[in-house]
Amino acid sequence: MLKDKLSTEISKIFKNYLKEKYNLELLVFAEEPPNLKFGDICFSFPLKISRDLKEKPFEIAKKISNELSDLFFPHKLFPASPGYINIFFDKNYFVNSLKDFEEEKERKKEKIIVEHTNINPNKAAHIGHLRNAILGDTIVNFYRHLNYNVEVHNYIDNTGVQVADVVLGLLYLEKKGLEFLDIEKLDYYTWDLYSKVSKIIEEDKSYLNLRNEILKKIEEGIEPEKSYAKKLSERMMLCHLKTMERLDIKYDVLPKESEILNSKLWDKTFSLLKEKKAILFEEEGKRKGCWVLPLKGKEEFKTEEEPDKILVRSNGTVTYTGKDIAYQLWKFGILKASFGFKPFYKYKDGKIVYESTSEKSENDFPFGNGDLVINVIDIRQSYLQKVVKEALKLLGYDKESENSIHFSYEMVVLSEKLAKQMGFEELKISGRKGVGIKADDFIDSLIE
Structure with a gap:
């Protein structure tokens, strides 16, 4: 995307500047500011080189911003305490870039996979999910307008703790x-039930053990939990598709987490990770018995207190991140899945959205095999998305790692007035706590 391309170019400028000016070899990369009021991207390297230069980080940021301001024109650089360089992009730059894309769009042959919405299939969609879906659909429409081959995924976490x-x-x-x-x-019924169960688990930890047992049974295909979770997820999927169809938001395929496990796609990923020595088995400590992706010492994870990520728990269950890595490998066509696809829902305009299935299809569906993968996921998932990118890099797939784009966004927050009107004590939307506005109710209010 344009932002990522520009961020990479700016990182190279800073890297070359530090080499020529101070003879410092440093990995320089753009970061997402915690709030857009601080800029479109930011850089923290002045904090890392202050000891070498024997200067305060803020003074270094200020000096570099002043020296490079003309080079970065029309974009604006602002030093910020304690030692950041915040960058605001010039909006006209993007408008002109879009015009250039228009002139070249006949040459675009790459396949782009956009994954968005991804609502847990356990309750009604809320306005936070609408933000994700609208952002994702905007990206889809943008690239399709430029004649890219765009495939739209809505990943269904049908074996997760929320379903359990x-x-x-x-x-x-x-x-x-x-x-x-x-x-x-x-x-709507499960919206209230989900928050009720969450409160019960919080108050009585014995139910946490029961929830974990149910989760394991769902993953291992044990009845009646397997069939119950399957039907529950399918009903929720249908509700969500109909909600988004009201806004003319549609999908091509619904890859399900259960197929990541049932199709042996995770097994293939696990074998590949072990073969490439990209993961370690912990034999002692609090992570004893777990398979872990070692990230300690990697530049992008230096700010994390515990950067290493567990992919397989000591009880043998696979974490979300492990399954996300397998899914990303499939989206790029690195691993071939043995699952098939079948029609799930027919939109009013006749378009069919397919779901993944554990049974092989008679027809060869052209899903996956993307050249660029854009995951539209909120900013809270930034660390996990970086883990997925790093996992691809550790496996030797540098190009695919570079072409794994996390399109992040801030969370929807209720105003104090609205929260008070609705009887909520919190402003942050939380399905687990029952705090939020259901998407269909919101759309109904707009129609009225």
């Missing part, structure tokens, strides 16, 4: 049978 929480509530606490999942407005 609702299965615990319906199957264990309320003793609801499978037929209960056919009720209307199931997504």
Whole structure:
């Protein structure tokens, strides 16, 4: 994307400047500011070189900003305490770049995969999910306008703890049978149930153990948890698709987390990680029995207190990040999956969205094999997205790592007035706490 391309060019300028001016070899990279009021991107390297230069970090940032301001024109550099260089991009630069893209769009043949929305299939969509879907759909429309081959993914985490929480509530606490999942407005019912179960688990840790047992049964395909989770997820998927269709947001394929496991795609990924010696088995300490991706000492993870990431827990279950790495490898066509696809839902305009299935398809569907992968995920997932990029790099796929783009965004927060009107004590949206505005209710209010 334009922002990532520009960020890379600016990083190279800073790197060359430090080499020529101070004879310093340093890995320089752009970071996402915690708030857009601080800039579009920022750099923290003045903090790292202050000891070498025997100057205060802020003075270094100020000096470099002044010396390079003309070179960076029309973009603006601002030093910030304690030693950051914040950069605001010139908006006209992007407008002109779009014009250049227009002139070259006939030459675009790369395939771009855009993954967005990704709502946990356990409750109704809320306005935070709408932000993700609208941003993702905007990116899709932008690239399609430029004649790129764009494939839209909506990843379904149908084996995660959120689904396990609702299965615990319906199957264990309320003793609801499978037929209960056919009720209307199931997504609204489980919205309230999910927050209720979350509170129960918080107050009584014995339910946490039960939730973990349910989660393991879902992953291992043990009944009745397997069928209950499957039907629950499918009902939620349908609710979410219909909600987004109201805004003309559509998808090409719904890859499901269960297929990452059932199709042996994770097994292939696990074998590859071990073969390339990209992961370590912890034999002692608090991570004893876990398979870990070692990231300590890597430049981009120096600010993390515990940079190493567990991919396989000591009980044998795979973490979200492990499955995300497998999924990313498949999206680039590095690993071939043995799962197939079948129609899941037909939109009003006749377009069909497909879901992944553990059974091989008769037809050869052209999903995956992207040249560029854009994941639209909120800013809280920045660390995990960096882990996925680094995992590809450790496996030797530098190009694919470079072409893994995290399009991040800030969270939706309710105003104090609105939160008070709705009886919420918190401003941050949290499905787990039942705090938020359901997407369909919001769309209804706009229509009215």
